[in-house]
Structures are given as structure tokens and as C-alpha cells.
Amino acid sequence: MLIWLLHYRGGIEYDSDNPARVFNVHPFLMFCGFIFLVGQAMMAYKTVPAAKQAQKVVHMVLHLIGIALGIVGIAAVFRFHDMIGAEDMFSLHSWIGLTTFIMLGLQWLLGLVTYMFPKASLETRSRMMPWHISFGRALLYMAVAAALTGLMQRETLLNLRGHAEARLINFTGLCILLFGIFVDLSVAMAHHA
Amino acid sequence: MLIWLLHYRGGIEYDSDNPARVFNVHPFLMFCGFIFLVGQAMMAYKTVPAAKQAQKVVHMVLHLIGIALGIVGIAAVFRFHDMIGAEDMFSLHSWIGLTTFIMLGLQWLLGLVTYMFPKASLETRSRMMPWHISFGRALLYMAVAAALTGLMQRETLLNLRGHAEARLINFTGLCILLFGIFVDLSVAMAHHA
Numbered sequence: 115m116l117i118w119l120l121h122y123r124g125g126i127e128y129d130s131d132n133p134a135r136v137f138n139v140h141p142f143l144m145f146c147g148f149i150f151l152v153g154q155a156m157m158a159y160k161t162v163p164a165a166k167q168a169q170k171v172v173h174m175v176l177h178l179i180g181i182a183l184g185i186v187g188i189a190a191v192f193r194f195h196d197m198i199g200a201e202d203m204f205s206l207h208s209w210i211g212l213t214t215f216i217m218l219g220l221q222w223l224l225g226l227v228t229y230m231f232p233k234a235s236l237e238t239r240s241r242m243m244p245w246h247i248s249f250g251r252a253l254l255y256m257a258v259a260a261a262l263t264g265l266m267q268r269e270t271l272l273n274l275r276g277h278a279e280a281r282l283i284n285f286t287g288l289c290i291l292l293f294g295i296f297v298d299l300s301v302a303m304a305h306h307a
Numbered sequence: 308m309l310i311w312l313l314h315y316r317g318g319i320e321y322d323s324d325n326p327a328r329v330f331n332v333h334p335f336l337m338f339c340g341f342i343f344l345v346g347q348a349m350m351a352y353k354t355v356p357a358a359k360q361a362q363k364v365v366h367m368v369l370h371l372i373g374i375a376l377g378i379v380g381i382a383a384v385f386r387f388h389d390m391i392g393a394e395d396m397f398s399l400h401s402w403i404g405l406t407t408f409i410m411l412g413l414q415w416l417l418g419l420v421t422y423m424f425p426k427a428s429l430e431t432r433s434r435m436m437p438w439h440i441s442f443g444r445a446l447l448y449m450a451v452a453a454a455l456t457g458l459m460q461r462e463t464l465l466n467l468r469g470h471a472e473a474r475l476i477n478f479t480g481l482c483i484l485l486f487g488i489f490v491d492l493s494v495a496m497a498h499h500a
Contacts, residue, residue, distance in 0.1 A: 201468060201469060204468055204469060204473060205459065205462065205463070205473070205477070206455065206458055206459045206462055206476060206477045206480045206481075207459055209477045209480070209481060210455065210480065210481065210484065213481070244495065244496065244499045247495075248491065248492050248495045248496070249492075251491070252488040252491060252492065255448040255451070255452075255487075255488075256484065256488070258448070258452060259448075259451060259452045259455050259484060262399065262403065262452050262455065262456050263455050263456055263458075263459040263480075265399055265456075266398065266399045266400055266456040266459045266460050266463075267459050267460075267463050269398065269399055270398070270459075270460050270463035270464055271463055275394060275397055276394060276397060280397060280398070283399060284398070284399045284402045287399040287402070287403065287456075288399075288402060288403065288406070291403060291449065291452060294448075295445040295448075295449070298441065298444070298445060299441050299442075299445065302437065302440075302441045303437065303441070306437045
């Protein structure tokens with residue numbers, strides 16, 4: 115992804131006069147910040163041996179950093195639309211992306227009040243757990259779907275048919291998909307280990 | 308989706324001289340045939356009360372029909388590329404889609420030899436089960452990701468910015484995503500019920 119943005123697409127800078135460089139903040143932060151950190155947060159809870167309380171705090175904090183970077187990444191794309199005078203929120207990518215982001219924020223808040231502060235009763239906590247896990251997994255795949263539709267949209271708009279850059283984008287997309295599947299599998303398998 | 312293809316896009320016909328009508332076979336069969344039937348097959352095994360053997364056969368046969376319709380759907384898009392002289396397999400959508408389809412075929416074959424004919428030993432079967440489940444779930448989300456990148460590509464190519472048709476496509480995409488999540492949740496929750 116860095117090769118794509120730095121070599122082919124002119125670099126990454128939020129506070130730039132060049133709209134393309136502002137746009138590039140968006141894929142960089144959404145993947146490297148958001149999807150990567152959220153995936154690490156999911157695995158931290160299940161696959162890293164540590165005290166339960168430490169796992170929980172790391173799980174919560176990594177999500178929080180991911181969400182914070184996500185906010186900057188989304189702000190970057192609105193700033194880019196502003197600069198080139200494009201309409202916001204018209205595409206399937208934007209609909210999926212923003213829905214995912216808002217729901218992940220709500221999931222994080224609900225997790226915080228249920229499992230950390232103020233903690234719910236043991237019974238409520240264990241009754242909520244399957245929902246917390248299944249929704250978390252659904253949100254991971256939603257985030258991956260958002261990333262892939264975003265790459266697909268960019269590839270089609272740039273009209274890269276037959277270029278090496280198109281293959282690089284496809285490869286990046288497949289890596290993101292594989293990362294999502296690997297996170298899901300490693301968390302699911304930790305359950306059986 | 309039918310409103311999109313019939314009202315906005317001129318209908319569905321495999322054996323047509325109009326490339327657009329041939330193309331329309333692809334989204335129709337890939338979703339209504341492939342994703343929908345595969346989702347039903349997953350739920351049939353876990354959420355419909357019936358004898359175990361009947362559940363297994365329905366699970367296997369629904370996948371088989373879904374795969375058969377998928378083959379026709381993929382053939383349609385190659386035929387369309389042929390008609391308009393476009394290059395095959397250049398986009399992220401095509402890479403994800405074909406990978407998913409081939410892996411689902413392999414998963415089906417592996418499931419058949421492990422669980423139906425010739426059946427493996429009880430120990431092997433129960434050792435394989437978590438992998439069969441987790442890979443199946445990953446493949447469901449991969450199929451959804453393939454569908455969404457496909458809709459995204461079509462929407463961008465048709466340049467529908469601001470049209471009602473774009474909102475219809477977005478809505479269709481969100482429904483496919485919700486269907487995938489609903490299948491995953493209902494199978495996961497059946498485990499806890």
C-alpha cells in the first residue's frame with residue numbers, strides 16, 4: 115500500500131494544497147490505522163497469553179487508537195471532496211464505510227459500559243458475550259468490504275486497465291482480505307486450542 | 308436487484324446479441340443463485356430442525372445448485388468480455404471473485420469426501436469441523452466482498468453520481484452485506500441456543 119501511495123500516487127500529506135496528497139491520507143489511515151489496529155485488538159484479546167485484565171485493556175485501547183486514526187482518515191476524504199468540489203456520500207463504498215465506522219463506535223461504547231466501566235452484572239456480561247463476538251466479527255468483515263470497495267472504486271476511476279499499478283492495487287486488496295480472514299480464523303481457532 | 312437489471316439496465320438474457328443483456332446474467336445469477344443459495348445452505352444445516360442426515364444432504368445439494376448457477380454466471384461475464392473485446396481478469400473484483408469461487412469448489416469437494424462419501428473416521432471428521440466452519444464463514448464473507456466490489460465497479464463505470472440508480476445499487480449492496488451478516492449471526496447464535 116505504501117508503494118502504491120508513495121511511488122505511484124505522489125505521497126501522503128493532510129495539510130497539502132495538492133488534493134491527491136490529501137486523498138492519499140484516507141487509504142493509508144483507514145488501512146494502516148483502522149483495519150490493522152482493530153485486527154490486532156481482536157487478536158490481542160484471544161491469542162496473546164496475558165492476564166485477563168491486561169488483555170481487556172489492550173483490546174479496548176487498540177480499538178480506541180484505531181477509531182481515532184479512522185476519524186482523521188475520514189476527515190481527510192471529506193477535505194479532499196471539498197477541494198475538488200465533489201459530492202459526499204454518493205457511492206456504495208461511502209455508505210458501507212460510514213455505516214461500519216458508526217456501528218464500530220457504538221460497539222466500542224457498548225463494550226466499554228458492559229465490560230469495563232460501569233461493569234454490568236456477570237449474568238448480563240455472559241449473555242451479551244456471543245453478541246459482542248459475532249457483531250465484532252461482522253464489523254471486521256464490513257470494514258474489509260469497505261476497504262475493498264474503496265480500492266475497486268479508485269482503480270476504476272483511475273482507469274488503470276492493464277497497468278502494473280492495477281495489479282499492485284489488486285494485490286493490496288487481496289492482502290487486506292487475507293488479513294481479515296486470518297484474524298477471524300486465529301480468533302476462532304484460539305477458542306478450540 | 309431485479310428492478311435495477313430489468314427497469315434500468317434492459318433485461319437479462321444469456322443468448323442475446325445485446326452485450327448489456329448478456330452482462331446482466333452475471334449479477335443476477337451470482338447473487339440470486341450463488342450467494343443466496345449458499346447462505347440458505349449454511350442456515351439449513353444449523354437453524355432448520357430436521358434429521359441430521361437430511362440437514363447434511365440439503366446442505367450439500369443447495370451448495371451444488373449454487374455452484375452450478377455460479378458457473379453459468381461466470382461464463383456469462385466472459386462471454387460479455389468477448390463480445391465487447393474487453394480484457395478478462397484485470398480488476399480487483401475479478402481476482403476476489405474467482406479466488407472465492409475456486410476455493411468454495413474445493414471446500415465443497417473436501418466436505419463431500421470428509422463427511423459424506425467416502426466418509427472419514429469420526430476423529431478426523433471432528434478435527435476437521437472447526438476448519439470447515441471457519442473457512443465456510445470466511446468464504447461467505449469473501450463472496451459478499453466480491454459482490455460489493457462488483458457493484459462498486461459497475462456503479463463507477465456507469466458514472467451514476469447523483470442518479471437514483473446509484474442509490475438503488477447502494478441499497479442492493481447494503482442488503483447483500485446485511486444478508487451475509489444475518490447468515491453468519493444466525494448460524495453462530497444457533498450454536499448458543
